[in-house]
Amino acid sequence: AANMSTVEAGGQREEGEYGRAAKRLKMEEPDSGSLPGNGEAETDSRARWSGRQFGSGRKSDTPDNGEDSHLISPSPVVHVRGLCEAVVEADLIDALKKFGPICYVMMMPFKRQALVEFSAVESADRCVSCGAKEPVYIAGQQAYFNYSTSKRITRPTNADNPNSGNKVLLLSIQNPLYPITTDVLYTVCNPIGSVLRIVIFKRNGIQAMVEFESVQCAQKAKAALNGADIYAGCCTLKIEYARPTRLNVIKNDNESWDYTKPYLVRRERGKGRQKQAILGEHPSSYADNGYGLACPLLPLTSNSRYKLSSVDVPDMVSYPLPQSSPSYSGHAPSSVAMVSGLHPSKMNCTRIFNLFCLYGNIEKVKFMKSVPGTALVEMGDEYAVDRAITHLNSIKLFGKRLNVCVSKQHAVIPSQVFELEDGSSSYKDFAMTRNNRFSSAGQASKNIIQPPSAVLHYYNVPPCISQDQLLKLCREHDVPGFIKFKMFDAKPSSKTISGLLEFDSKTEAVEALTVLNHYQIRIPNGSNPYTLKLCFSTSSHL
Numbered sequence: 013a014a015n016m017s018t019v020e021a022g023g024q025r026e027e028g029e030y031g032r033a034a035k036r037l038k039m040e041e042p043d044s045g046s047l048p049g050n051g052e053a054e055t056d057s058r059a060r061w062s063g064r065q066f067g068s069g070r071k072s073d074t075p076d077n078g079e080d081s082h083l084i085s086p087s088p089v090v091h092v093r094g095l096c097e098a099v100v101e102a103d104l105i106d107a108l109k110k111f112g113p114i115c116y117v118m119m120m121p122f123k124r125q126a127l128v129e130f131s132a133v134e135s136a137d138r139c140v141s142c143g144a145k146e147p148v149y150i151a152g153q154q155a156y157f158n159y160s161t162s163k164r165i166t167r168p169t170n171a172d173n174p175n176s177g178n179k180v181l182l183l184s185i186q187n188p189l190y191p192i193t194t195d196v197l198y199t200v201c202n203p204i205g206s207v208l209r210i211v212i213f214k215r216n217g218i219q220a221m222v223e224f225e226s227v228q229c230a231q232k233a234k235a236a237l238n239g240a241d242i243y244a245g246c247c248t249l250k251i252e253y254a255r256p257t258r259l260n261v262i263k264n265d266n267e268s269w270d271y272t273k274p275y276l277v278r279r280e281r282g283k284g285r286q287k288q289a290i291l292g293e294h295p296s297s298y299a300d301n302g303y304g305l306a307c308p309l310l311p312l313t314s315n316s317r318y319k320l321s322s323v324d325v326p327d328m329v330s331y332p333l334p335q336s337s338p339s340y341s342g343h344a345p346s347s348v349a350m351v352s353g354l355h356p357s358k359m360n361c362t363r364i365f366n367l368f369c370l371y372g373n374i375e376k377v378k379f380m381k382s383v384p385g386t387a388l389v390e391m392g393d394e395y396a397v398d399r400a401i402t403h404l405n406s407i408k409l410f411g412k413r414l415n416v417c418v419s420k421q422h423a424v425i426p427s428q429v430f431e432l433e434d435g436s437s438s439y440k441d442f443a444m445t446r447n448n449r450f451s452s453a454g455q456a457s458k459n460i461i462q463p464p465s466a467v468l469h470y471y472n473v474p475p476c477i478s479q480d481q482l483l484k485l486c487r488e489h490d491v492p493g494f495i496k497f498k499m500f501d502a503k504p505s506s507k508t509i510s511g512l513l514e515f516d517s518k519t520e521a522v523e524a525l526t527v528l529n530h531y532q533i534r535i536p537n538g539s540n541p542y543t544l545k546l547c548f549s550t551s552s553h554l
Contacts, residue, residue, distance in 0.1 A: 084158065084159045084161060085159070086133050086136065086137050086140075086159055087133065087136060087159045087160050087161070087162065087163050088115075088129055088130045088131070088132060088133045088135070088136045088163065088164070089127055089128070089129045089130075089136065089159070089160035089162050089163065089164060089165055090108075090127070090128045090129075090130065090136050090139050090140060090157050090158070090159060090160060091125070091126075091127055091157070091158050091159070091160045092104065092125060092126045092127070092128055092150070092155050092156070092157055093124070093125050093155065093156045093157075094124065094153065094154060094155045094156045095124045095125060095126060095150060095151070095153065095155055096124070096150075096151050096152065096153040097124065098151060099124075099126075099150060099151045099153075099239060100119075100151075100235075100236065100237065100238055100239040100240045101117045101119055101126075101234060101235045101236075101237075101238035101239055101251075102235040102236055103150050103151040104117050104126055104128055104150055105117065105235060107148065107149065107150040107151075107155075108128055108139055108148075108150075111130065111135045111136075111138040111139040111142070112130050112131060112132060112134065112135025112136075112138065112139075113130065113131040113132075113135065114128060114129070114130055114131070114135075115129040115130065115131050116128075116129040116165050117129075117235075117238070118165050119238050119239040119250060119251075121186070121239045121248050121250060122186065122248070122463075126239075127160060127162075127165055129164060129165045136159065139157055140157045140158060140159060143155070143156060143157035144157075178227065178230065178253040178254060178257055179223060179224045179225070179226055179227045179229065179230045179257070180221055180222070180223045180224070180230070180253070180254040180256055180257060180258070180259060181221065181222050181224070181230050181233060181234060181251050181252070181253060181254060182219065182220075182221055182251070182252045182253065182254040182255075183197070183219065183220045183221070183222060183249055183250070183251055184217065184218075184219050184249075184250040184251075184252075185217065185218040185219070185220070185242070185247055185248070185249065186217065186247075186248040186249075186250060186402070187246045187247065187248055187402065187403075187461065187463070188217065188218045188246070188247050188398060188399065188402055189243065189246035189247060189399070189461050190242075190243055190246065190247060190395075191395060191398075192212060192218050192220065192242075192247065193212070193266040193267075194210045194212065194264075194265070194266055194267065194268065194269040195266070196242065197210050197212070197220055197222060198210060198269070198271070200237065200242060200249075201222050201224075201233055201237070204229070204232050204233045204236050204237070205224045205225065205226070205228070205229025205230065205232050205233050206224060206225035206226075206229060207222060207223070207224060207225075207271060208223045208224065208225055208259075208270070208271055208272055209222075209223040209258075209259040209261050209268075209269065209270045209271065209272070210222050210223070210259075210261075210268065210269050211259050211261060211267070211268045212266075212267045212268065213267070214398075214401070214418065217398075217401060217402035217405070218398060218402065221254050221256065221259055223258060223259045230253070233251070234251045234253075237249050237251060238250065238251040246461070261273070261276070262276070263276055264276040346394055346397065346418050346419055346420070346421065346422050347375075347390060347391050347392065347393050347394050347396065347397055347422070348388055348389065348390050348391070348397070348418075348419040348421045348422060348423065348424060349368075349388070349389045349391060349397045349400055349401065349416055349417070349418065349419060350386065350387075350388055350389075350416070350417055350418070350419040350421075351364065351368075351386065351387050351388075351389055351414060351415070351416050352383070352385060352386040352414070352415045353385060353409075353412045353413050353414045353415050354379075354385045354386065354387060354409075354412070354414070355385070355409065355410035355411065355412050356384060356385055356432075356433050357433040357434060358410045358434075359387075359409075359410070359526075360432050360434055360436045361377040361378075361379070361387075361436065361437065361438070361439065361440035362436070362440065362530075363526045363527060364377050364387055364389060365377060365440075365442050365445075365447070365530075366525065366526050366527070366528075366529035366530055367404065367409075367522070367525065367526045367529070368389055368391070368400050368404070369447065369448060369449055369529075370403075370449070370459075370461075370462075370547055370548065371391075371396055371399040371400040371403060371404070371461065372391045372392045372393070372395070372396020372397070372399060372400065372450055373391060373392035373396065373448040373449070373450045373451060374389065374390070374391060374392075374442045374445075374448060375390040375391065375392065375424070375441070375442060375443050376388075376389075376390040376424040376426070376439070376440070376441050376442065376443070377389050377390075377424070377439070377440050377442065378424045378425075378426065378429075378438060378439045378440075379430075379432060379438040379439070381428045381430050381438065385412075388419055388421060388424050389424075390423060390424040392448075392450060394418075396450070397418060399461060400416055401416045401417065401418070402463075403461075403462075403463045403464065404416050404464070405417070407464055407518075407519075407522060408519045408522075409519070409522055409523060409526065410523060424439075426439045426441075447530050447543065447545075459547075460547060460548075460550065462547065462548040462549070462550060463548065464518050464521065464522050464548055465518055465521065465548045465549055465550075465551070465552060466514060466515050466516070466517055466518045466520070466521050466552065466553070467512055467513065467514045467515070467521065467548070467549040467551045467552065467553065467554065468494075468512065468513045468515070468521050468524065468525055468546050468547070468548065468549060469510070469511075469512055469546070469547050469548070469549045470482075470510060470511055470512070470513055470544065470545070470546050471508065471509075471510035471545050472508050472510070472542060472543055472544065472545045473508055473509050473510065473533065473542060473544060474507075474508065474509070474533060474535050474538075474542045475502070475506070475507070475508070475509050476535060477509070477533065479497045479499075482494070482497070482513070485528065485531070486524060486528070489527050489528060489531075490527075491520075491523050491524045491527045491528065492515060492516065492520035492523060492524060493515075494513040494514055494515050494524070495514055495515060495516055496512075496513070496514035496553075496554040497511065497512075497513060497514075497554075498511050498512040498513075498514075498554050499511040500512075508542065512549055512551060512554055514551075514553060514554045521548070524546075525546045525547075525548070528544060528546060529544070529545065529546045530543055530544065530545065531543075531544045532544075
């Protein structure tokens with residue numbers, strides 16, 4: 013069932029548009045021909061698609077000269093499109109192994125795409141040819157195939173030997189709405205293969221390395237979990253083979269654990285690891301703080317061979333979190349983010365708030381006088397910082413690329429206040445603003461934690477505002493205008509309206525949100541202004 017969410021829009025509830033189906037953790041053993049390696053994502057441009065494979069209504073990405081299928085030479089790597097939300101690596105192996113042995117699968121879960129490398133180009137040819145002639149279904153949904161322009165998926169691990177394996181997996185957790193600890197990852201991975209060690213760290217978002225007892229266990233875990241959600245609609249796993257062949261753990265805690273050495277530094281009493289994979293929709297303490305969303309339990313397939321035991325095990329299992337857990341980054345717990353790469357004349361404290369408030373409450377913002385283009389952002393807690401890093405690190409804003417990381421500071425102190433280029437103060441306190449969106453459990457449950465996209469959701473706009481007036485607002489503030497506009501149907505009694513704005517690119521949408529979020533719209537004879545509210549939509553286009 014889809015995880016339905018709502019957004020505050022003047023009393024209007026928009027469902028479906030902001031929901032995302034829970035992905036099942038498919039527990040199927042990989043095909044014996046599946047070989048390990050380490051993958052590298054390939055963008056949409058790495059493969060060209062013929063109109064025949066998408067049906068007559070789909071335009072070709074190449075000139076339609078009747079010979080478009082020959083523009084790409086056959087390759088053992090096949091680019092797969094049109095996957096359903098719930099697909100995992102094992103689904104692709106199950107559906108495509110009939111064409112020949114598969115060397116490697118690279119999942120791109122948020123694009124609903126994947127790369128599949130066959131052992132021989134003949135196998136890839138059978139896959140592409142069959143997909144062009146008749147429907148090929150993966151996890152119950154028709155998929156589309158074409159050759160990739162790459163002849164092999166790049167693997168950082170043992171690149172010279174594509175058949176070599178590794179018992180250490182690198183897990184990247186995308187959209188980590190909830191904390192990720194060793195408890196969580198052990199409960200997810202150990203039912204599939206015996207886990208020896210886990211190390212959690214932060215580079216681009218939240219990542220972890222999990223060492224299994226054998227290469228075979230790692231292969232099973234990668235096939236069963238790659239592309240799955242730990243919690244419904246969030247904490248999506250992207251799994252590759254890691255470079256190290258063994259992990260070195262010096263302390264057992266929420267960030268690292270050696271399950272072969274239980275005598276390592278223990279946690280405080282009452283905070284020990286819970287081994288059992290038992291019930292719990294989401295971390296209750298996290299929800300009590302106003303950050304929880306109702307997450308359905310994740311189903312295990314009824315015929316799963318990886319259940320914990322043969323005794324009565326519930327078919328519905330989710331993953332518990334400790335009642336109290338420190339930050340899971342490589343740094344000490346901190347609720348302060350450091351942001352660099354800020355445009356000197358176009359960014360100020362308010363605009364930083366407009367962007368970062370989508371991922372947690374903002375307490376204070378301070379630009380650093382000694383480091384131009386850099387600011388400290390104190391947020392509501394360390395989990396808000398983690399979400400901001402995951403979604404905002406490396407995005408482009410006003411021609412510069414942002415770098416967002418955890419600060420060593422634990423609070424923002426209003427020292428060395430100076431004037432920015434636009435005349436505003438280098439320091440601002442937002443603790444009491446009503447525009448913080450996570451101040452209560454009711455508020456937080458309406459927020460949609462989304463990565464930046466080219467489509468913005470707008471709400472809390474007076475009904476008298478038209479499309480032309482919104483475009484004029486963009487021009488007046490020197491931000492790109494939207495190219496498509498959609499207004500949601502509102503009740504006759506509604507005092508506000510909401511809808512979607514599509515921009516030409518994700519970068520343009522980010523710039524518009526940064527400048528116009530929380531803009532005060534005043535109407536004639538109106539007593540109080542309306543606060544325009546913007547957030548990123550789950551839609552990729554209108």
